[in-house]
Amino acid sequence: MAIAQKMAMGLLERQTGSKGLPLASFAIEADLNLDGLPEIFAYRYAPGCDGVKCGNFLFVLEGDSYHEVLGDIPGARLVPQDKIALSPFKRNGFFDIQSDTMTIGWDGTRYVDTSTFPASTLDGAAFVAACQKSKLGEQPAEGEAEQAATACQCQFNRFQVVGFKQADLDAYTASIAGQDVEYPIGDKEDAWLALSKSAQDVATGCDVASGKSQWPLAYFDHGDKPQQKLNFGAFLDACPAQDFILTNHKIGSPDRALALCGCLAREIPTYGVSQDGLDLLAQYYRDEISDADVEAQDADLLTAHDKASEACLSQFPAK
Known part of the structure; x- marks a missing residue:
């Protein structure tokens, strides 16, 4: 399944x-x-x-x-x-x-x-000028100026759609224009980082919409084997109920255990685990066999499992 x-x-x-x-x-x-x-x-x-x-x-x-x-x-x-x-x-x-x-x-x-959602009406002249300047060299190639103008206008339009405030746009404009900006610290730092991330997402979205690029996938430390079409039913029945999954400090609830087990199911095959290995892990999760039993049947299985677990837990969201 x-x-x-x-x-x-x-x-x-x-x-x-x-x-x-x-x-x-x-x-x-x-x-x-x-x-x-x-x-x-x-x-x-x-x-x-x-x-x-x-x-x-x-x-x-x-x-x-x-x-x-x-x-x-x-x-x-x-x-x-x-x-x-x-x-x-x-x-x-x-x-x-x-x-x-x-x-x-x-x-x-x-x-x-x-x-x-509330939209906004902004004065974007300074932003569009700074944005275009940041995208163009001293001697832009033919067509680059038009492409930059289109991309920057897209960003400005999107800023209004998502409800940017004028003060936020002005602060972001100053940062891309190379002006001396006193970046906030302390409690205000998180707000600035969120604003910068939102602005970067807008820029990426415009590039994707124009066909210039694609959204980058999250970094994940996958194994080097191709994903296989396996039956994950028994594994996903057993995994979320296992105590060492539930009690991990990043997990702590049945739904978070299910999410982690879904990740493990995706990742374990990339470390070379076959259907037999997956079924063996399901038995292991059900406490039907011990570590020694697993190693006797597949010496590499628990190592692959631990690598997949580390990869998944490293990406797992905070509560």
Whole structure:
């Protein structure tokens, strides 16, 4: 069984009270904030679906629990999948999503209709000038000036869409213009770093929208073997219930354990673990066999497991 489908089954049962995934249902992983630990998008089929216990669901790990984040958006459950697409732009760290005719964006805890976000009207002349200057050399090649103007205008437009304040835009403009900027420290430093990250995300989004670049994936210390198509069902049943998973200082809850185990399921095969090895680990997690038993059957398995665990835990979000 695929990883996303197995993870979604339990989350959907908790959300809807209905067990299993009917035919024509599916689940996929989508890393909406590019942290290396994907969210779970699931579609639960039901004839004549009313959008209550069926339709589209999106589960995001926030704190100790997975939260379903589409339920408060009118009609989002019933949008056909071919009318759902990721935007090239982020908002508050997560990609905007086109959901039929509506764009939904992350408000810090859930997805909402972006028309409910406050926009702003800014004076962008100084920013556009500084932005273009930062992109062009002393003697720009043919077409570069036009490309820079387009990119900078895109950024300015997006700053207004996401509600930048004039003071924030002016501070960011000064930083890219090479002016002497007294960067904040202490309590105000976090706000400045968040502003800079938001501005960088806007710039990347504009480059992606123009086809100039792609969003960089989160760094992950993968193994050097290709991912294999394995059955992860037994592994994902056993892993989240194992005490040494649950009691890890970064985990501490069943949902966080599930997220870590999903990561392990993705990563362990990249260290050369086969279906037999995965099934052996499931037995190990169920306390049916000891370390010595595992090593007697596969001397490299626990080493591969530990490397995958280290890679996943290094990326795991704080509570």
